[in-house]
Amino acid sequence: MGASPPGGYSASVNMDLLAIYLNDHLAGSTVGVRRAGYVARAHRGPPLGGVLERIAREIAEDRESLLGIMDRLGVPQRRYKVLAAAAAEGAGRLKPNGRIVARSPLSSVLELEFLRLGVEGKAACWRALRPLADADGRLDARQLDELLARAERQLGTLEELRLRMSQEVFRARG
16 A cells, blocks of 8 residues: 555545535535524523524634634635525525514524524534544544534524424414
């Protein structure tokens, strides 16, 4: 067998496909950061405000971690994907919600579900990268383990909030 490539790079990793995968996740994380910030602002104060602000901050930090991983791997950002994702997220806020002017209570349930799905996607990315860290020295196994653990905590919190909010919204009044 020949010598290993520099930096612990594993020749068995298809970097072209990994670059596409990571850029797709970068686009998704852009949507997640924007939506998490919007949801946190919409729920300032008790009972959800502090929790959603923390999650929004962590989602932004996780996006920065993804950018760092891409940089260490030499994966260039595809800005057109990020811009398209940001535009789609903005357009997604224009959907009808059963109310003309006011915010629908259903919006909170759907937004929490959306955030939960985004965090699950992020966790899937960390899970996909984790085995590669054993073969590629540019990936930090401990960082990926921490990112995955944080995503799992976020999932638990978002699910708890989603269930609580859906019960409040769907229970008959009076």
